[in-house]
Structure formats: C-alpha cells, structure tokens
Amino acid sequence: MAFCKDFNARTQKYKPDKPMAVTITAFMDNTFEFIVKSPSVTWYLKKAAGVENGSSKPGHVTASTITLKHVYKIAKIKQSDPFCQYMSLESISKSIIGTANSMGIKVQKELD
Incomplete structure (x- = not known):
C-alpha cells in the first residue's frame, strides 16, 4: 500500500498519455526504492x-x-x-x- 501511495505522489505531474520508465528495487526487509525517468x-x-x-x-x-x-x-x-x-x-x-x-x-x- 505504501508503494502505491508513494508512486502516485511522485508520478502525478506526468500526463496520462506520456510513457515513463521506472526502475524499482525491492529489498528483503520489505522496503523499496524507485527511480522515475522521463520517456x-x-x-x-x-x-x-x-x-x-x-x-x-x-x-x-x-x-x-x-x-x-x-x-x-x-x-x-x-x-x-x-x-x-x-x-x-x-x-x-x-x-x-x-x-x-x-x-x-x-x-x-x-x-x-
């Protein structure tokens, strides 16, 4: 759930028709980090x-x-x-x- 909220918060400035590349890293302790790149x-x-x-x-x-x-x-x-x-x-x-x-x-x- 935390991932969805964080992802939506970081990507709300992008237009819906614009593709974006996202690199997600999930760790063993259930934490994560992701990098949002431009198209x-x-x-x-x-x-x-x-x-x-x-x-x-x-x-x-x-x-x-x-x-x-x-x-x-x-x-x-x-x-x-x-x-x-x-x-x-x-x-x-x-x-x-x-x-x-x-x-x-x-x-x-x-x-x-």
Whole structure:
C-alpha cells in the first residue's frame, strides 16, 4: 500500500498519455526504492517530428525533419534524468542527433 501511495505522489505531474520508465528495487526487509525517468529519446523525437515510426531505411529515406530547437528542448528534459544529470547539454544533444539519424529523422538548423 505504501508503494502505491508513494508512486502516485511522485508520478502525478506526468500526463496520462506520456510513457515513463521506472526502475524499482525491492529489498528483503520489505522496503523499496524507485527511480522515475522521463520517456525515451525516440518517443520525444517521434512526437517532435509528428510521425508514428522512423524510416524503414534510415540513411536512404527521410521519415521527417526536426530543428535544433527540438533537439535542445529534448536535451533539457533528458538532463534531469538520473543517468544524464552529470552530462553536458552538448553531449546529450549529440546523442539525440545520432538517435534521430538512426531513425531516419533529419535535423536541420531551421525549417524552411
């Protein structure tokens, strides 16, 4: 019961349609701890690009296009994740651009 109350209290700021990753650790003395992370980078990229899936042939067929502004916004969100909090915004952005390229989403400075 304590888990449900704690989980609901920590996750009430998230919207119902937003997926989130949760890592739960249960201990032998019936205590627990959990870490709530933001959605995956691919989910944010698909949402920013307005597509359901990435390209079936990344590198050959472009599924959609996003701007560096989108990448920056995603990087700011991901910077709050426990595993990214000590990474620079630039390195997180480079990782996001790499993920976008592997999904067939083109990153431009500005949309025409």
